[in-house]
Amino acid sequence: MRGGLLSLVSVLAVGCQVPGGPNPGSFDALEERQEAVAKGEEEMAQPEEAAAEADRWVRIGTTVRGLPIRRKDVGHGPRKVLWIGGIHGNEIEGSVATAKLEDAFLDSGLSSTVSLTMVEDINPDGRAANRRTNANGVDLNRNFPAKNALPKSKPLSQPESRVLHDLILELKPDCVLVAHSWGRKSRGPHRFINFDGPADRLANIFSVISGFPVKVSKHLPATPGSLGSWVGIDMQVPILTIEWARGTPPDQAWIDTREAILAVIRG
Secondary structure, three states, X not given: OXXXXXXXXXXXXXXXXXXXXXXXXXXXXXXXXXXXXXXXXXXXXXXXXXXXXXXXXXXXXXXXXXXXXXXXXEOOOOEEEEEEOOOOOOOOOOHHHHHXXXXXXXXXXXXXXXXXXXXXOOOHHHHHHXXXXXOOOOOHHHOOOOOOOOOOOOXXXXXXXXXXHHHHHHHOOOEEEEEEEEOOOOOOOXXXXXXXXXXHHHHHHHHHHHOOOEEEHHHOOOOOOOHHXXXXXXXXXXXEEEEXXXXXXXXXXXXXXXXXXXXXXXX
């Protein structure tokens, strides 16, 4: 009886074999099925990985307190634009603009003509503490190696300003936009577009679309060692400083300037 059962099992096994292929019950067949499943899972994961890659911010430096300074690159066109989402920690009005800029950029069809680099925030320590300076108490917008820097200012003494300095030298951008807000109690508008270097045409484009008046630097308090002084005046790279009125809800700040920002990026 036992021999008959073994013979029957053998016949069934032979009958289930695929011609030219392994026995479905064999280890070879099991390995093939595992490989097929793994391949299918890998193919299914690829779109998810691509989506994650598209949403990935890359760490390019570290703050005094160890927080990441991050960038994201979008588009592949010949025009190079750098967006800086913040430099003073208590000026959060541009945060939504930074978060929504990528989608607006892609929806506007700019990716084939512009390479956009976004820096999320150059001063995360200040943002976390809601204060203008970094964790060392240094105003990062006075810490660049501009020709008008004060003798005792020690340009590039801070890790955050060094990261941005090196990134600009690496990118060689055609235009720079920086998110700020204006909270001074002074006469005149509390929201405006300011520029340094050969950026008057772009500033006027921004002004016409947004309604923000243009305010030239010579009509503002001096900013020795500022990013605008170094990039715009010394390097002769167009740089625009968007000054939203301090306290404007970030959502509203983006709505007010979305089209103007995209127009400047477009050039």
